[in-house]
Amino acid sequence: MSVVAAATVVSTLAACGGGDDGGGSSGGSGENEASDTGVTETSIKLGAHYPLTGVASPGYSEIPTGVTAYFDCLNKAGGVYDREIEFVYKDDTYNPAQTSQVTNELVLNDEIFAMMSGLGTPTHSAVVDFLNDEGVPDLFVSSGSLMWGDNPEEYPMSFGWQTDYESEGKIIGEYIANEFPDAKVGLFLQDDDFGEDGESGIRQYIDDQIVAAERYTPGNTNVGPQIAALQAAGADFVVGFNVPSYTALSQLTSLALGYDPQWFYSNVGSDPNLVGGLLNRFSEGKVTDAALLDGALTTGYLPTVDMTDNPWITEFQRIWDECGGEGELTNYRVYGMSQAYTMTQALQAAGQNPTREGLVEAVEAVGGEWEGPVFAPFRYSEDSHMGTGGMTIERIVGNGSEEVQPVRITDIGDAEIEEFDGEASTPPANAIPEEEAYEG
């Protein structure tokens, strides 16, 4: 239990200034009221669950530190309508039973206003009914599963955020069909919605090129038979819909098997810093090249830390330096900050005295227009709670990547894939959005 307790972190800054209400953030004339659960005159409480320990924790455990850094800097600058954001996150070890328990605590005990950024498909699936039944806004789930967004009637309070795995699969499939028409493609899939959604997207474009689809069960770390099967099927191009630790395991297993296809890891499993960090210690053995992933393909929907001249990365670096904790700015922290940015937009749009329903209405009404670090717009509306639908294709080079195909956007089902014709957005001052309150 002590581990769980130690991993429970509450991020609050000492109340900033206080009292001095006049001319706070964007507009608002009346007084701040405790307008709903988790909202007081001076604070708004948000909650989340992440794997801070265990097999899924590498990388993902850094996301909340990015969220916290962003909110800390935001709070220093006055928060949202002079309310400071309190972000409470708990460790679920990527175990759905734990997710249920910590979500219960967050909702019933900590009395959060809204959930944000709860991470993982199997984990968040375990609490999505509970959150919707309790009427708790469930914003920007950290998972590309379709279920948070494709049916708002079933889950009116839940919203996706990142590109869903089906749209990602479609964009990958189209790219392979165009650029690698002769490749014999093998799929390395996590045996759940993550792998299934990705597979269904990719098969829309290259069903006849796929020679094998192998599934691994998270927790079973021996992927030898799966990688051997891809090799035996003659796949010379492998697309992985897997988490980062399985990227490392698949690379290690392929080394042992002498298997060297062109790898394409979906966005989730491809962070070169993380995977490289996991693999580099073996270079003391006979893995001569630390950058095993060099040359692998992946997708992108957010700027990454290697894009040092991207204005969002510049701002996020400043925020991390000023308000962050130990360690470097990583792509996972950028992910957390970007989610915190979208959350701030949502809270501003919900108005001076937000209610849970008002928050959801505001995201549906104006969320599709928000600009931010994410490359392509969100698809939020009354009929869709899907997050962004656009992705670039990148080639991993060293610890960074270079773009090989610009942003293309699509939607689930048989929607076409189109080139994104919008401009890349630039951050507002201090990377703090200024959305107007949405008035029904």
Add this chain to the structure above:
Amino acid sequence: MDYFVNVTITGLTQGMIYSAFALALVLIWRSTRIVNFAQGSMAAATTFIALALIQAGASYWVALIVALVSGFVLGAVIERVIIRPVEGGPELNAVIVTLGLFVAIQALIAIIFGSSFQSFPTPFGVRGFELGDTTIPLTPTNLYVIAAVLVTMALLVALFRFTRIGLAMRASAFSQEVARLLGVKVGGMLTLGWGLAAVVGSLSGLLIAGGTFVYPAYMDSLIVFGFVAAIIGGLDSPVGAIVGGLILGLALSYVSGYAPRGSALVTISALVILIGVLLVRPGGLFSSSTARRA
């Protein structure tokens, strides 16, 4: 055909890892008649000690020796301080205490070393050997594991069969009162047994970690398979532990490689295999315990 060979070799190398852990369980069972559920956490603890040393610049071999020594100390201290008070009571008490230790040690590791996922080095390579133009999934690291496990097994067999200390340890475990009457220092033997078992456990922890990733709970899935391997082998036979581990590794690899969605069936298959073996031979394949039970 290549695929069959690859799945088989993967299964054998994985099985050797189960064997390594099963050996430690067998050792503690033979020397104290306690099933030690904390074995996995204890091994993880010494593995993290080794990792800390390696990160501080020590060589793998220095770290290995320090891990084995600290394993011995950890095992002996746990026996003296925590297990001794419940020894001699109902058998279940000590077992439940080890379950508690299992959780407590894991939490301690997380507090001291952090809970992040880290790679653990191996002194040998992780690329498969090349035969002509094919590569077989057998790496120098695999060979090191196999050699280390076989040598350990041979040493254990020799210890129990050919030395006076081994005889005394078996006697103490078998019946404390009788052993005491015969002049065996039972207390010392039990402490020694725990210490030695923890050394073997530490070794298995390091072998399992080499060339892959560790985090405080990394032994959890192996504990289950290690137990199954030990019980298939009969729980008190070092040879049985090896054979049990290999059978389990092979069977699970075939399930994973040939059954549809095989990876998901692996854990269930372990249970099926265990039940199958116990139905045919309730004492395990290499058991001799029924005749010797006091």
